[in-house]
Amino acid sequence: MGYDTFNGFAGDYNASDVLIQAQIMSERGLVDAGYTQFILDDFNLEAQRNATGYIVANQTRFPNGMPALSKQMNALGVQLAAYSDLGYKTCGGFPGSWGHELQDLETWYSWGMTYLKLDHCYFPQDNITQENIYGTYTPMANAIAEFAARTNVTFIFSLCEWGLEQPWVWGKQLGQSWRIDNDVKPWWSSIATVITQASYQYWATDFYGHNDMDILEVGNTNGIGNPPGNLTYEESKSHFTAWALLKSPLIIGTDLTKVSNETFTILGNRDLIKINQDPNVGTSITPFRWGNNSFKVGNPNYPAVYWPNNPASPAQYWSGNSSYGVVIMILNTANQAQNMSFALAESWLLKAGRQYEVYDMWAHRTVGTAVRSWSVTLPAHGVSALLLNDAGAEPAWLNGTCANQYFCSAPNGSLIYPNAFS
Numbered sequence: 001m002g003y004d005t006f007n008g009f010a011g012d013y014n015a016s017d018v019l020i021q022a023q024i025m026s027e028r029g030l031v032d033a034g035y036t037q038f039i040l041d042d043f044n045l046e047a048q049r050n051a052t053g054y055i056v057a058n059q060t061r062f063p064n065g066m067p068a069l070s071k072q073m074n075a076l077g078v079q080l081a082a083y084s085d086l087g088y089k090t091c092g093g094f095p096g097s098w099g100h101e102l103q104d105l106e107t108w109y110s111w112g113m114t115y116l117k118l119d120h121c122y123f124p125q126d127n128i129t130q131e132n133i134y135g136t137y138t139p140m141a142n143a144i145a146e147f148a149a150r151t152n153v154t155f156i157f158s159l160c161e162w163g164l165e166q167p168w169v170w171g172k173q174l175g176q177s178w179r180i181d182n183d184v185k186p187w188w189s190s191i192a193t194v195i196t197q198a199s200y201q202y203w204a205t206d207f208y209g210h211n212d213m214d215i216l217e218v219g220n221t222n223g224i225g226n227p228p229g230n231l232t233y234e235e236s237k238s239h240f241t242a243w244a245l246l247k248s249p250l251i252i253g254t255d256l257t258k259v260s261n262e263t264f265t266i267l268g269n270r271d272l273i274k275i276n277q278d279p280n281v282g283t284s285i286t287p288f289r290w291g292n293n294s295f296k297v298g299n300p301n302y303p304a305v306y307w308p309n310n311p312a313s314p315a316q317y318w319s320g321n322s323s324y325g326v327v328i329m330i331l332n333t334a335n336q337a338q339n340m341s342f343a344l345a346e347s348w349l350l351k352a353g354r355q356y357e358v359y360d361m362w363a364h365r366t367v368g369t370a371v372r373s374w375s376v377t378l379p380a381h382g383v384s385a386l387l388l389n390d391a392g393a394e395p396a397w398l399n400g401t402c403a404n405q406y407f408c409s410a411p412n413g414s415l416i417y418p419n420a421f422s
């Protein structure tokens with residue numbers, strides 16, 4: 001969890017912008033909530049390395065240098081984190097780490113950093129790398145291992161190759177997170193597209209590593225953000241809920257000097273953060289029903305007639321495990337309000353014959369008891385995030401019925417069907 005300068009500032013930030021963000025994060029309880037890494041994304045270096053090959057912090061924007069800024073950040077409970085590129089140049093055109101991996105790790109460490117986001121622009125041509133994308137990430141992974149062997153300090157390694165070569169398959173061999181998509185944007189179609197993409201890679205996330213759904217856009221509304229955002233309050237809640245429950249890194253990406261109280265409420269939702277940071281369960285929630293058609297879960301390989309091959313329509317019904325109960329996410333991907341409901345037994349985590357206490361992770365209170373099903377009316381692009389806990393056997397009036405009616409039978413073999421309660 002942390003902050004990244006890119007979605008809020010793109011290339012235009014300096015030491016005092018950075019410090020103010022950290023001060024606000026500290027004052028508004030976000031540091032306490034767990035946002036402690038501060039990634040100085042692209043555009044913070046001088047254009048050239050120095051005579052001995054070291055990267056140099058931009059002297060105009062960081063006039064007192066990185067170690068001094070790092071100390072000020074540490075005093076607020078925040079640690080600076082590095083951004084670089086595995087190639088010759090960063091995406092913004094500043095020095096990349098190709099051939100300088102260990103040297104750059106030394107520099108970042110001397111700047112108080114132990115976390116690295118590594119981009120994939122300007123990589124060398126094939127006869128030089130003789131590698132695929134996986135292979136072009138190995139020099140830095142090896143340098144991190146060598147640096148750790150020398151110093152006992154292991155950098156957290158965040159891969160950023162935009163999901164081009166299935167990093168969800170191999171990323172965990174090299175680092176702790178891997179971007180699964182192109183740069184997220186502060187509008188709903190982009191958020192929905194990332195959720196759709198993540199709905200096919202949820203299985204890759206566990207304690208060893210995480211699908212990185214990209215820097216949060218929460219706060220980037222009413223023209224705030226770079227590019228200017230237009231997320232509604234409901235969309236921002238849905239966005240944060242999905243990122244938290246799919247166990248993406250939670251990295252703030254907005255200028256906190258400009259945002260409203262709503263933004264702090266969303267970013268500081270401790271109920272969702274505690275699921276994201278669950279010490280016992282590392283897995284993501286998974287879809288149990290797509291929502292827009294009869295398929296339980298969509299498959300992009302099916303013809304559109306079976307699956308609305310529309311990235312703006314991610315799965316709407318999700319469930320997962322946690323230390324605190326069964327997690328349910330219901331997402332209204334429609335452009336208007338709708339009543340949404342599911343039968344408990346649709347999720348592999350909820351048992352037939354039991355009823356469940358329902359806790360709402362946005363209302364922060366228990367909202368009822370679910371018997372057989374649960375319904376909620378959600379606004380356009382709205383979300384419901386629930387924790388369900390076993391509340392005993394179903395009421396006696398349901399005895400002799402079946403939630404899963406297919407081949408449920410009485411002891412004498414007579415099928416219990418149809419059944420009004422499934």
Ligand code: GAL
Pocket residue numbers: 006041042090091092119120160182183
């Ligand atoms: C992109 C990356 C962004 C940001 C940007 C900086 O490649 O996906 O997250 O780091 O480069 O130029």
